[in-house]
Amino acid sequence: MNSIIKVKNVFKSYWRNSIEIPVLNDLSLEVEEGEFLALMGPSGSGKTTLLNLIAGIDRPTKGEIIVADTDISKLNESSLAKWRADHVGFVFQFYNLIPVLTAYENVELPLLLTKLSKAERKKHVETALSIVGLADRLNHYPKQLSGGQEQRVAIARAIVTDPTILVADEPTGDLDKKSASEILTLMDRLNKEFKKTIVMVTHDPHAAEKASRKLHLEKGELVGV
Numbered sequence: 001m002n003s004i005i006k007v008k009n010v011f012k013s014y015w016r017n018s019i020e021i022p023v024l025n026d027l028s029l030e031v032e033e034g035e036f037l038a039l040m041g042p043s044g045s046g047k048t049t050l051l052n053l054i055a056g057i058d059r060p061t062k063g064e065i066i067v068a069d070t071d072i073s074k075l076n077e078s079s080l081a082k083w084r085a086d087h088v089g090f091v092f093q094f095y096n097l098i099p100v101l102t103a104y105e106n107v108e109l110p111l112l113l114t115k116l117s118k119a120e121r122k123k124h125v126e127t128a129l130s131i132v133g134l135a136d137r138l139n140h141y142p143k144q145l146s147g148g149q150e151q152r153v154a155i156a157r158a159i160v161t162d163p164t165i166l167v168a169d170e171p172t173g174d175l176d177k178k179s180a181s182e183i184l185t186l187m188d189r190l191n192k193e194f195k196k197t198i199v200m201v202t203h204d205p206h207a208a209e210k211a212s213r214k215l216h217l218e219k220g221e222l223v224g225v
């Protein structure tokens, strides 16, 4: 199997008032194509930091992050933004939908950066929304949807560009048990049926059960690997 994500000897620090706050400490990790990886660990252990590095939202202080053969730690800000748009789908805890846009328009957003025609975009948006079971909610605004439905729109937006990897940061963190379970079933389907490689940060052991592998972070290091 091919490793689609390679994190090599990565260090990440933040600076606050010129004081260094080390977060990740010589961390290495590989994720195979088609894997569904759950990242667990206590609050502050560096899960979101690691996820953001893999997704190209942030860059390491030292070390390499290679995703689908591109060393993204070497890309400058604008190349990284372009790379992200082409390769990464994000799902956040609080959905991050644009309130003044409909479900359709929210899902269409990432496609506006591509060369697709309006008709092609329509096809992709409708497909993504039907995969998440919301083909009948195209014209609803986020506030007209339940939390679980909002998260499904966010997932449709994340998959509409057919990204190389899907990253999710506590995707069920703000949902009741039933909606959380529906979201996890959907993630599982994206992994098994649509062969999406998924990296998901979660506190929830039930959520992690859906993953094909679980890793624990503690104080910026992987434990039990």
Ligand SMILES: Nc1ncnc2c1ncn2[C@@H]1O[C@H](COP(=O)(O)OP(=O)(O)OP(=O)(O)O)[C@@H](O)[C@H]1O
Binding pocket: 014, 015, 016, 021, 023, 041, 042, 043, 044, 045, 046, 047, 048, 049, 050
């Ligand atoms: N932009 C930032 N500037 C300064 N410090 C930061 C920044 N982002 C994260 N940190 C610090 O890095 C550490 C790790 O944060 P991170 O969000 O990665 O942890 P986490 O394991 O995801 O925690 P949680 O489960 O609470 O979300 C924390 O001490 C946090 O305060």
